[in-house]
Amino acid sequence: MAKKELRIGMIGYGFMGRAHSNAYAKVNHFFDLEYRPVLAAACARNAEAVQAFADNWGYASIETDWRKLIERSDIDAIDICVPNNLHREIAIAAAKAGKAILCEKPLSMNTQEGEEMCQAVEAAGVPNMVWYNYRRVPAVTLAKNIVDSGQLGKIFHYRANFLQDWTISSEVPQGGGALWRLDAAAAGSGVTGDLLAHCIDTALWLNGGIRDVVAMTETFVKERMHVETGKVEPVGIDDACAFLCHFENGSLGLFESTRYARGHKALYTFEINGEHGSVRWDLHDLHRLEFFDHRDAGATRGWRSIHVTDHGGEHPYMDRWWVPGLQIGYEHSFVHQVADFLAGYAEGKAVGPTFRDALETQKVCDAVLASAAGRNWQAVG
């Protein structure tokens, strides 16, 4: 077991608080690393609830005010797992206190906030990373390796969807608890920042920068009860968003996200079409990468479904897990991200996506929302 400690101060105990805690607990059992995360403190406003979370996951202490957590000298890294409107203030305070920062996505509410966060971590010189975890699903990392090897040739198309169906009922309220995502004041935007941000991060990583966008958004349910005020209030988020874009490499992009696609729970898919071949990935079948190579012999040419479980370094991360043929799942993407972060931390190397990398996604999100509002093409940046 690694000797050096990275003492984690976790803020938030919801979905991501659990996903990250699980990753911290597992990472050193599967990866040889100089550092090991120590679950030093968990923080949230409700002492009883955060104590129960701390007891369950093995955090040594709790705080109910994130400012106190950041002041503590026995914390090395702050993990931000709270709604989007809190990322900026916490990250800037943590950077000033010299802490490493692992921040959930989207980086910020908008580009301006994100830029302030980048400047804060860069001025303080603290390690920083944003949890765009899908990059570290082995099949997605394999797609990156295939694209970078040039096997697809010149890229013509990038297509991505992220489809859900959980807000169709107008009875679903907005605000507070798990429903902060429907409250523009807490979330910043709807599916654009929540779901398309993942698609955009993967796309920028796999296919390079986006030059300009044209988008449309819709808010199907215009008023919802607000949990915190108890009043019916206008809904300020986008329920659905679709956009077209030009990538800097000349390829065309088509992105769609909605929470109104009945039957789909988290259907994140992407497909890349190049001159020689294509790749396609689906979160519902996340251990597989579909691959087509036009240069294959004609009679047997067709889409291959690669079960990404082989050892020997061909299939990213997989030689750390079970035997070939046995797949892993969603939670492992977080374990991989922690492993890469700790390896970079030991060597003093930045691990992507850094705040600066994630700011590029924020810029695309802002351009998408501006385009939808203005009904026009928008340059990114």
Ligand SMILES: NC(=O)c1ccc[n+]([C@@H]2O[C@H](COP(=O)([O-])OP(=O)(O)OC[C@H]3O[C@@H](n4cnc5c(N)ncnc54)[C@H](O)[C@@H]3O)[C@@H](O)[C@H]2O)c1
């Ligand atoms: N990487 C991913 O795939 C992924 C998935 C889900 C959420 N997220 C992101 O993670 C972040 C959190 O989302 P979630 O789904 O875990 O939300 P959640 O609602 O499940 O949990 C939010 C947590 O924040 C806490 N909190 C709220 N205000 C606080 C405050 N002032 N001080 C301390 N704690 C406070 C709540 O008590 C709760 O524990 C968001 O930015 C979201 O966009 C990322």
